């Protein structure tokens with residue numbers, strides 16, 4: 222199936238001379254939830270803002286459902302809903318009016334029933350006649366989401382939707398995003414919370430200093446994450462791993478004081494029993510055992526640290 | 530053209546007007562009445578007639594123009610500056626709207642507001658002084674043309690300004706003086722030659738003159754010249770706006 226967004230050779234250098242994006246190539250699949258991860262200043266918002274028409278790219282082309290965002294911007298933008306990172310709202314407007322305004326701006330006729338549904342889904346219906354300035358930060362965030370959903374977008378960009386949002390609301394949002402995905406909406410979100418990407422995304426992209434350093438199925442990532450390590454602390458260092466133990470693919474660490482065994486938690490048999498038997502047979506004794514599991518967070522931190 | 534979007538912007542801007550209706554409407558009524566009290570009573574007593582028109586009535590077109598210019602600029606410049614300042618402009622930039630749609634919405638609303646205010650002033654004046662309008666159609670035409678032109682000018686200022694001071698700068702330093710010196714309160718024919726000649730470089734003179742002609746069939750300069758000048762200024766502002774949107778000037782980074 223044709224990707225819903227195709228980004229090719231995209232780079233952005235701001236007027237200040239700062240290169241915020243460097244030759245980014247990315248395809249977003251129809252109907253997926255794509256999580257964009259990266260440290261502060263990596264270029265996540267820049268990427269989103271370029272696709273949405275708020276920032277002009279320096280080089281590269283982007284098509285949205287086959288429509289070029291520069292030459293066929295009306296068709297491209299009609300498909301997109303954007304929830305920006307900053308809480309920018311018309312303080313004096315009422316909730317219902319500001320959401321209806323967004324719908325009009327995207328060229329759609331009035332549809333109070335749809336607006337009502339969106340506001341109810343976001344638990345904003347009771348606040349429909351409140352001025353935005355009277356709302357709490359989390360509610361303002363929801364108003365921004367309601368504005369983006371008011372025009373029934375096929376693609377939804379959420380730029381750090383859960384920053385400064387309490388646990389309950391965060392779970393509400395996750396539920397909402399899944400519901401949207403089930404109805405065929407493609408969702409691209411940025412986040413600093415790894416567990417959010419773990420929980421939500423079909424695919425994960427990691428961006429670092431303007432470069433897309435990894436794009437992978439979350440399932441694939443999780444498979445890597447499914448790996449667990451068993452560390453055996455030895456009373457006396459080993460010079461080398463004995464021949465008899467070669468089948469276990471062990472590693473030596475800490476100058477031979479540690480033996481590391483990597484296994485898959487999801488495999489039916491971990492091979493631990495066999496390993497321990499063979500260790501005893503080889504006369505290797507150990508003082509202590511511990512196990513550890515690398516998380517998406519570790520991978521992410523590793524990736525990001527590599528740059529520095 | 531994205532008609533629902535133009536409507537949405539227009540309605541949004543007009544709502545702002547009604548929300549502050551008291552300021553929007555009461556302020557011009559009060560200030561107009563004050564002008565009448567000060568100029569009409571104090572000055573008008575000695576120089577009762579100008580060009581065969583009672584002084585009190587003579588200043589009405591000028592007063593309307595004064596408000597029309599300042600209100601058009603203020604409304605349109607603030608209308609587009611504020612979303613830039615608050616960041617809500619993101620929605621406008623990411624919406625499937627053309628620059629033309631945006632301009633139509635903002636300039637349309639700003640012009641509507643200033644025309645409403647000018648008409649309120651006209652209504653107030655009609656209570657206070659005897660008034661006649663010889664060419665009502667021409668009067669409305671000039672009213673609309675001027676409102677649209679200067680709203681567009683205000684829109685350009687609102688796009689250009691990068692602070693509240695600059696937003697105030699042009700109206701305060703250029704427009705208000707030009708309007709006061711543009712024959713709002715006198716016929717430029719009474720000026721000494723030097724100032725008379727200089728006045729012809731003031732575009733507002735042409736606007737007020739044509740507008741006054743619509744009321745009393747008498748103006749300082751020809752109506753055709755006035756229209757030509759207005760059209761020229763309108764074209765200039767249009768060119769500026771088009772360029773700004775094309776390049777994303779002060780709108781996109």
Ligand SMILES: Nc1ncnc2c1ncn2[C@@H]1O[C@H](COP(=O)(O)OP(=O)(O)OP(=O)(O)O)[C@@H](O)[C@H]1O
Nearest residue numbers: 235237239241260261262263264265266267268782
């Ligand atoms: N308008 C601008 N002018 C100049 N530089 C900018 C502008 N906007 C962003 N930048 C710079 O571009 C880089 C990328 O910024 P961007 O906002 O895309 O990062 P981000 O990944 O969204 O970060 P965060 O997680 O903090 O939101 C940063 O170094 C930032 O300082």
Ligand SMILES: [Mg+2]
Nearest residue numbers: 265266267306
């Ligand atoms: Mg960001």
